[in-house]
Amino acid sequence: xxxxxxxxxxxxxxxxxxxxxxxxxxxxxxxxxxxxxxxxxxxxxxxxxxxxxxxxxxxxxxxxxxxxxxxxxxxxxxxxxxxxxxxxxxxxxxxxxxxxxxxxxxxxxxxxxxxxxxxxxxxxxxxxxxxxxxxxxxxxxxxxxxxxxxxxxxxxxxxxxxxxxxxxxxxxxxxxxxxxxxxxxxxxxxxxxxxxxxxxxxxxxxxxxxxxxxxxxxxxxxxxxxxxxxxxxxxxxxxxxxxxxxxxxxxxxxxxxxxxxxxxxxxxxxxxxxxxxxxxxxxxxxxxxxxxxxxxxxxxxxxxxxxxxxxxxxxxxxxxxxxxxxxxxxxxxxxxxxxxxxxxxxxxxxxxxxxxxxxxxxxxxxxxxxxxxxxxxxxxxxxxxxxxxxxxxxxxxxxxxxxxxxxxxxxxxxxxxxxxxxxxxxxxxxxxxxxxxxxxxxxxxxxxxxxxxxxxxxxxxxxxxxxxxxxxxxxxxxxxxxxxxxxxxxxxxxxxxxxxxxxxxxxxxxxxxxxxxxxxxxxxxxxxxxxxxxxxxxxxxxxxxxxxxxxxxxxxxxxx
Ligand code: TEU
Numbered sequence: 001x002x003x004x005x006x007x008x009x010x011x012x013x014x015x016x017x018x019x020x021x022x023x024x025x026x027x028x029x030x031x032x033x034x035x036x037x038x039x040x041x042x043x044x045x046x047x048x049x050x051x052x053x054x055x056x057x058x059x060x061x062x063x064x065x066x067x068x069x070x071x072x073x074x075x076x077x078x079x080x081x082x083x084x085x086x087x088x089x090x091x092x093x094x095x096x097x098x099x100x101x102x103x104x105x106x107x108x109x110x111x112x113x114x115x116x117x118x119x120x121x122x123x124x125x126x127x128x129x130x131x132x133x134x135x136x137x138x139x140x141x142x143x144x145x146x147x148x149x150x151x152x153x154x155x156x157x158x159x160x161x162x163x164x165x166x167x168x169x170x171x172x173x174x175x176x177x178x179x180x181x182x183x184x185x186x187x188x189x190x191x192x193x194x195x196x197x198x199x200x201x202x203x204x205x206x207x208x209x210x211x212x213x214x215x216x217x218x219x220x221x222x223x224x225x226x227x228x229x230x231x232x233x234x235x236x237x238x239x240x241x242x243x244x245x246x247x248x249x250x251x252x253x254x255x256x257x258x259x260x261x262x263x264x265x266x267x268x269x270x271x272x273x274x275x276x277x278x279x280x281x282x283x284x285x286x287x288x289x290x291x292x293x294x295x296x297x298x299x300x301x302x303x304x305x306x307x308x309x310x311x312x313x314x315x316x317x318x319x320x321x322x323x324x325x326x327x328x329x330x331x332x333x334x335x336x337x338x339x340x341x342x343x344x345x346x347x348x349x350x351x352x353x354x355x356x357x358x359x360x361x362x363x364x365x366x367x368x369x370x371x372x373x374x375x376x377x378x379x380x381x382x383x384x385x386x387x388x389x390x391x392x393x394x395x396x397x398x399x400x401x402x403x404x405x406x407x408x409x410x411x412x413x414x415x416x417x418x419x420x421x422x423x424x425x426x427x428x429x430x431x432x433x434x435x436x437x438x439x440x441x442x443x444x445x446x447x448x449x450x451x452x453x454x455x456x457x458x459x460x461x462x463x464x465x466x467x468x469x470x471x472x473x474x475x476x477x478x479x480x481x482x483x484x485x486x487x488x489x490x491x492x493x494x495x496x497x498x499x500x501x502x503x504x505x506x507x508x509x510x511x512x513x514x515x516x517x518x519x520x521x522x523x524x525x526x527x528x529x530x531x532x533x534x535x536x537x538x539x540x541x542x543x544x545x546x547x548x549x550x551x552x553x554x555x556x557x558x559x560x
Contacts, residue, residue, distance in 0.1 A: 007201075007251040007276055007364060008321060009482050010047030011472045012097070014368045016329045017054055017076055018062055019425045022437035029425070029436070031077040035085045038092055043458065044372060044465070045472035048095045048251065050203045052329055054082065058108050060172040061389050062423075063099075064205060065106035069190045086198060095200035097251055102187045103206045104173040111186075112174050119161050128166035128177050128212065132157070133221035146216055146224040151393040166217060168209055168227060170389050178210045178236055188243045195244070201251035204275070208233055208256040208267070229258025234266055237274040253323055253364075257281040261315030268320040277321040277364060282308045284331055287417070295394055295405060295413035302494050302514050305338075310499070313362055313486040322363025326354055327371045332421040336377035339553065340516055344451065347374055349553040350516075352467045352540040356555040357497055357512040359471040362486055367468065369426050373457055374464040377421040378446045380414055385444050388419045429455035462542075470538055478537075478559065480506040489526060495519040496550065500526055509534060509558040511550065519550040534558030 021033030031054065041049065053063030056071045063073065072079050089096050105112055114123040132140035143164055146154040148171075155164040156171040166175045176183050191202065211232035215225040237254075245252060254267055256278040268277045286305055289296035316322050326334035335341050339350025351374030359365045380386065383395065391414055398405045405413075414420075420443070427449040428435035434449035446452075457463035475481045484501030495515040501508040509530035513519055521527060539556040 003270070004483075005276070006249075007048075009476065010095075010364065011045065011359075011475065012048040012050050012364060012366045013041055013044070013046035013372075014050045014052065014328055014366055016052045016062075016369060016423060018052075018442065019423050019436070020369055021426060021428070022439065022441075025437060025439040026075065027437050027439040027442045028075045030075065031072065031081040031085050035081070035088050038085075038088055038094065040454065040458075041094060042092045044367075044469055045476075046094060046367070048097055048200065049089060050097045050253075050366070051099060053099045053101055058106055058172070060106070060170055062387070064101050065104070065108075065170070065173045066101050067106040067108040067110075070193060083197075090198070095251070097201040097203055097253070098194055098199050099205060100191065100202040100207075101205040102176060102190075103209050104167065104169060104175045107172045107174055111176075115174075116158055116160060116165070119163070125180050126177055126183050127174050128217055129161075129163045130155070130166070130217065130219050131163055133219050135221055141221070143217070143219040144215075144222055144224040146227075148393075150390050151397040166212070168206070170393070175212070176210075177212075179212070184236065184239065185243075188240060191240075191244045195248060195250065199250075201253075201276075204252065204254045206257070207237070207254040207275075208258045208278075210236055226258070229256070229263060234274065237267070241273060252276045254278045261312060264312075264316060265320045268316075270318065270320055277323045279323050279325065279328075280312060282312070287337070292398070292405065292413070294417035295398060295410050297413055297416040302497065303492055305514075306488055306491060306497055309361070310486070310488040310491070313488075313499075317362065317485055322361070323366060324358050324361055324363040325366040325368070326358060327368035327422060328366065329368065329422050330419050331368075332417050332419075333375055333377045334371060335374050336421070337416070338514065341374075341376040346516060346553060347376065347452075348462075348464055349540055351464045353512050353514070353553045353555040355464070355468055355471055356510065356538060356540070356557055357514075359468075359475065360481060360501065360508060360510045360557055361499075362482070362484065362501070365471075365475075368422065370422075372465050372468040373427060373452055373454055375424075375427060375452055376446065376448060377415070378424045378444070380411070380418065380420070382411075383414075386414070386418070386420050387423065387443055391418050391420065427453040429453050467538070467540065474537055474557075478506070478508070479503055480508050480559070484508060489524055490522055493519075493522075496522060498522055498524075498527070507560045508537075509560065511554070511556045511558075513550050513552060513554045516552045518552065521550055530558035530560055534560040 017029050020029040023032040055066045056068035057063045115127045130143040134140050142153045142155040148154040208229050209227045211230045213225045213230040216227045252275040254275045259278045259280045286300040335351040340346040424446045425436035434445045457465035480503035484503035487500045489498040497512040537557045
């Protein structure tokens, strides 16, 4: 079954508020800045905004470390500003989905402050505290060898009470103990509070990690099982559905790096007992090294990328629902990664090609702020000017402590795949600081803003922005884009990504050249038919192509 749902037919725009628009001159983006730009989003055609965290936070991880779930970060404004944003968005038929970060809190959250205050505090059991492991040498150390996603051990010793607490991310992000019913109910209360206010759903941060399997938290001194994707998570999500989500017409998307097609059918199955969709990660690891991950980028093969994305397309067809994304605040800029940002012509061409490739698939597409302009990675030469805790921790561990990578090696990784690439301020126009702020921006603006900015693209029919705008409109117009089946053609081709969608007698033919070289026209009947009798819905070259050849970074979408 593939029932119709509004969240299948819409396009989501992700806002990282810190870097979106500063309305006060503080150098930090804010809620009124978002409200100011709602018309821009309406013009683009976004149906939903996913707002990265705007709650009170000490910003060790830019809002992903929350110290009060029910109030707005002072730098971002007030609750009244939030209410105004929500009603102004709704007035334009734009929904707002909030980021829900409840795998962990900030270490400044009152719950954690209480929890760490003594071993018998009523909130002690709200987090995961363990004794150290006493080794054969008589020395006591971390309970087990579980590692943090942000480098180093996932356990931190707390002097006051002489125990360790678990943190899967930074040590300032202690993990909540979801096994405790009071914790779950407290989270569900928070969710209900926001939903009662009228927000339209949640993007759930690392939601696949909330259940900690026994061996992950056992005091053993040994390697530990991963917390990501532990089967127990499904019970918690079903409980969440019963206590919060059921009966509400909202949208939920879970960030699930552990998701396989099989588990996604549970998390985001069409039966609807857990979430509406998940973010899977497989394609984002395609250029990662086995040992060093993103810190040692590798070339990738198009055939592998196609295999991954196509497996998700067919695997969830009628069984669940996909999220479609290249970019977000944790990923480098797609055009720099999978396209070519070395010349202006190729940047524009390849940004459009990537957009078409993604937006013509089945699933709900996500656009990360600036992606619709073809914003690129930032020039990075040193750690100066960077902000990301993930980068700093990795540098310390891999270069300084363990000396596993040289400075130059890790800088290559940071440059290509580091998260700060996505976090530079949004490029609005050619005025100082790209029109992001009248003050000193919290993070440097990419110097290419004079060429790449919204003002120069909004009214230009040939711009990347206009291309995205058209893609969004096509999705509304043609049900085949939303509900059609999927078949990958030419799976082994290392330049062309070609696929076909079908629905109620209509066929969509999508052709993308993932290379800066010419390619031979696909020698397949589907292409010949599309070229001969199909309607060209969208393309990134104006003039009709030389018959028989596909041009660098070309994309064409035909309907027959
Ligand atoms: O991301 C979780 C996550 O999986 C990322 O940390 C990802 O694995 C990493 O960037 C890859 O190296 C979420 C948020 O999106 C991220 O911004 C937060 O830092 C993290 O959770 C902790 O809340």
